[in-house]
Amino acid sequence: MKTTFGTLLKEIRRSKNISQRDLAKSVGCDFTYISKIENDRLPPPAADTIQKICTVLETPSEILMANSGKVSTEVRDMVTNPEAIKFLQEVHQMNLSDTEWKALHNQLKSLR
Amino acid sequence: MKTTFGTLLKEIRRSKNISQRDLAKSVGCDFTYISKIENDRLPPPAADTIQKICTVLETPSEILMANSGKVSTEVRDMVTNPEAIKFLQEVHQMNLSDTEWKALHNQLKSLR
DNA sequence: ATAAATGTTGAGTTGATACTCAACTCCTCA
């Protein structure tokens, strides 16, 4: 059973020994909001709030971001290209494994 | 100078000889909304409305979708994978040309 | 045991998104 965004965030935050209040203060939101997010009483925050959270928690953002279903500005910018969309659609149908993703990642590097 | 979403939509609709009223009716929205979109008085519609428009107009959705800056459900589902996000971030930094996109597209096919 | 720190909850707020409705104008063609 897949873990929720809230559970994931709570785990990460606890592992860093930071209180909801401290996290919230650094991120720039109310701590009660963090609480609700962690207990899945509210949907995940906006993409840029997730980014800030990850910066404060010194953790890579990809996992939380992916789990949130939100799209970062960076990724959004990427898909303003029809070629990128077509590519992604095909990748989606192929349902790549992580290994295959990494293979693709390597081929990307060898492109330049 | 890049063409706007509205101009693009107007061109496609006209090329199919469909009135704003007919398009709107098929799509399930008010025709005055279509008018405003076409004249860029309002931002592009929601992603799924764009999809419907493209279905009714029998035109591939990628171009309008990309031009809108919105993200389709299909693409959104794509990026629920951290590997995909990492990949896209790298691609973003590399700022791929369309030619390079197509090269990558070919390498994708040869992956299976 | 109690004070301080930490976490939870309910009820609102604010701003943006995604539209609709009524009232026009313009064009054409019979």
Add this chain to the structure above:
DNA sequence: TGAGGAGTTGAGTATCAACTCAACATTTAT
């Protein structure tokens, strides 16, 4: 010339996203 089809405009609405504030509960340290 006037009726019908097509397009435009201003003003308003509904829903939702992304939060905040006040009050209370729970956990922790001493």
